[in-house]
Amino acid sequence: MYAIAGASGQLGQLVLAGLVEKVGADKVVALVRTPAKLAEAAASGVSVRAFDYDAVDAAALAGVERLLLISANEVGKRGPQHQAVIDAAKAADVGLIAYTSILHAPTSTIGLAEEHRATEAALAASGLPYMLLRNGWYNENYTGALGPSIEHGAIIGAAGAGRICSATRADYAAAAVAALVDGAAADVYELAGDEAFTMADFAAHVARIAGKPVAYVDMSQADYAAALEGVGLPGWLAAMLANSSYASSQGALCDDSHTLSRLIGRPTTPIADTIAAALA
Template identity: 50%
Template sequence: MTTYAVTGASGQLGRLIVESLLARGAAPADVIAIARTTAKVEDLAERGVTVRFGDYTDSASLDAALAGVDRLALVSGSEVGRRAVQHANVIAAAERAGVSRLVYTSILGADTTSNPLAAEHLATEEALAASSIPATVLRNGWYLENYTGQLATYAETGTVLGATGGATIAAASRADYAEAAAVALLQDAEGEVYELGGTRFTLADLAAEAATATGAEIAHSDVSVERLATTFEEVGMDPGAARFWAAIDASIAKGELDTSSTALADLIGRPTTPLADAVAAASRG
């Protein structure tokens, strides 16, 4: 019997990885959902999944959560600026627990991109390489939900604002990436790095799909990175955060969230979610 554990199971991606493991045949009794807020995954416990408390900043909780785990999906944390240390805590606990394989959700082109989100992912990849645990690194591209979650704002303002210079983005749904993580956890391949991306589109394409789905007049407005940062400040973001998030669009403009890799579709055995489908689904709520 192989025991599979998923960290961050109370979050959106972690929960979907658990769901994908079950959908792909893992027995509920063999799956452990590790969460900081266990109340959010009580429904998984009702289905036979073991639920354990685990906090990336609490080594004792991680030791308890990983006891008896064979294979672990380490879902990257949400606290930007604290993640490298948090992930290192999980890796160290996994070593102490004797975990035999680890799958980590990184970011597209982690070792080459200027994306400001990448540094902590790269540090985690380096920690994994230095550890004794064979690891599979899934370098996830952008989530479609990063855009479809703003559909109401696009309709209200009539604008998809960005500073991407018309560059292409290769994005997939959160469910697509979660399924890939489940497949990687279940399969025997080790020590591989996958560059993952899905449907390729520009922000102008996004605006067109948003207009179709909502019936609103929506156009793409491409501005400079500096203007985008200023706009973020004008809506209440502090200057440091505004520059950080605007720098992501600068990275996109360099083509750093685009890929022609088919690895994601190959892993999950189906086409990734089309942009039009994701936008239409979001418009229906």
């Protein structure tokens, strides 16, 4: 029996669909805060169970042999939330946990990596068999605000000439399914896209596909954070995004191992394809 914690999220729903296709709905448990969100999955035979990262009930994990712990989305609360899930999995005798961590977690200079490192340490201390899916960035992280960028003819950031190896959510979801079903305890997957690009490359792709001039404008980390605040982002979010962008200038978001494409058995989705889909 396979379970997905966070099954109603953007990544979780893709994993859920892929896992059902691979092993059958009767072998899948979807763990969600609001079960009504997955009424269609429940009707298809998936066991949909209430599961709140802030109030974890080990009973929801009854019968689960392999659990995918998708990282919580509340930055700053992930440490205790993930620890609660790990404790519940141990109490429920779950056979293995697969965790969606961050690319190169032990050495990453991205601020978000701290909570992932803490979760990896908690898994190691738990005594439970576990595997790590260290995900790079999503292609979709870069295509959410293309409209204003095209309108102003500029994409701003603090990434310098750093190489970025992103992939789509669907690529990472396929990897999670493959690892959860066929992977083994102690496996560590550094997952990133096949094709590296710089933000200047990204801007060139946008310009070509949109048919309008768009250039990348590099800034300092502080100036980029200030610019993001200037368009209405909260200070903490602006600082987090600027930190991640600057870290990419130092190689934090690239990995040339092609582990992801080997795991899913196909090439990862090029960033240009995701840009084209977003602008279609």
